[in-house]
Amino acid sequence: MNDTPIAIEISDLVKQYAAAGDAPPKRALKGVSLTIPEGGIFGLLGPNGAGKSTMINIMAGLVVKTSGTVRIWGHDIDHDPRNAKLSIGIVPQEIVFDPFFTPYEVLENQSGMYGIARALRRSDELLRAVHLADKRDAYARTLSGGMKRRLLIAKAMVHSPPILVLDEPTAGVDVELRRQLWELVSELNAEGVTVVLTTHYLEEAEQLCDRIAIINHGEVVTNKPTRELVGMMREKIVSITVDRDIAIPPAAEAFLRSEKVADRVLEVTYDKDRTSAGQVLALVQQQGYAIEDVTTREADLEDVFVKLTSAVQQNG
Numbered sequence: 001m002n003d004t005p006i007a008i009e010i011s012d013l014v015k016q017y018a019a020a021g022d023a024p025p026k027r028a029l030k031g032v033s034l035t036i037p038e039g040g041i042f043g044l045l046g047p048n049g050a051g052k053s054t055m056i057n058i059m060a061g062l063v064v065k066t067s068g069t070v071r072i073w074g075h076d077i078d079h080d081p082r083n084a085k086l087s088i089g090i091v092p093q094e095i096v097f098d099p100f101f102t103p104y105e106v107l108e109n110q111s112g113m114y115g116i117a118r119a120l121r122r123s124d125e126l127l128r129a130v131h132l133a134d135k136r137d138a139y140a141r142t143l144s145g146g147m148k149r150r151l152l153i154a155k156a157m158v159h160s161p162p163i164l165v166l167d168e169p170t171a172g173v174d175v176e177l178r179r180q181l182w183e184l185v186s187e188l189n190a191e192g193v194t195v196v197l198t199t200h201y202l203e204e205a206e207q208l209c210d211r212i213a214i215i216n217h218g219e220v221v222t223n224k225p226t227r228e229l230v231g232m233m234r235e236k237i238v239s240i241t242v243d244r245d246i247a248i249p250p251a252a253e254a255f256l257r258s259e260k261v262a263d264r265v266l267e268v269t270y271d272k273d274r275t276s277a278g279q280v281l282a283l284v285q286q287q288g289y290a291i292e293d294v295t296t297r298e299a300d301l302e303d304v305f306v307k308l309t310s311a312v313q314q315n316g
């Protein structure tokens, strides 16, 4: 990504929410730095409470950051908030609409808020783009959940921003609708829009995004091209109970990692494309252990989290 122009640049971003009632102050972002290249679909992946919406809402100007800098399409949100706002369209996590406006009116009202002259508005074009042209004059309250989400995407695009940000576009959405939204996002990206989306679904990020940053407890734990991250998911873990206490965990070239997790329990991580569980067991037996019990599991997002967060600690 060395020569790719930058769409969003976040440096040392900190957000501390004030104490409220019994709740102590909450450090939702602990000094996040992140560069989002232009032109792709960037996934911000993390569990609930990781800080994804906080980050998005700071970009949108809805949450005031504690410290750090954010530049959107080259415009600093502190020094040039107007141009920063014009460069980004945000689809929030919750759906809110006045039920008595029609999709066309929703887009016209939003265009008005951006001061876009009538002749320059794109309401009908956007309704076609999100496949809602036939609902142009229906009341918003009569739209299905999926149609409402598509309308929110059109609403975020009225000022033709080069960047579209979607906060959990498919949370609580059924499979069919999820596919439709993925298609729409891909279409917009193919037309040149840089897309940033947050999700807590690994599969979604994997399918849609060309680059994924994982955020956990207010920290970015990784930021990699999707194919590299998926490579890490090829790992499989076998947990082996042996007949006596393990002094030094057996090592072998085929093991990516070998750890003693209890006196007689060994966890070996291996690449399932290159090594089999049988080979792992044979290698452990060769080192003089009798095997009493075995369980295997695929490495999942949880393992990647654990691995990456411990790597961060080791590297300081």
Ligand code: ADP
Binding pocket: 017, 018, 026, 027, 028, 046, 047, 048, 049, 050, 051, 052, 053, 054, 055
């Ligand atoms: P995500 O979108 O990844 O689920 P959020 O950014 O919504 O995460 O939340 C990050 C953390 O900040 C959570 O612990 C959440 O409880 C806390 N938080 C979010 N909004 C507020 C707020 N307005 N006041 C206090 N704490 C908040």
Ligand code: MG
Binding pocket: 052, 053, 054, 093, 167, 168
């Ligand atoms: Mg959120």
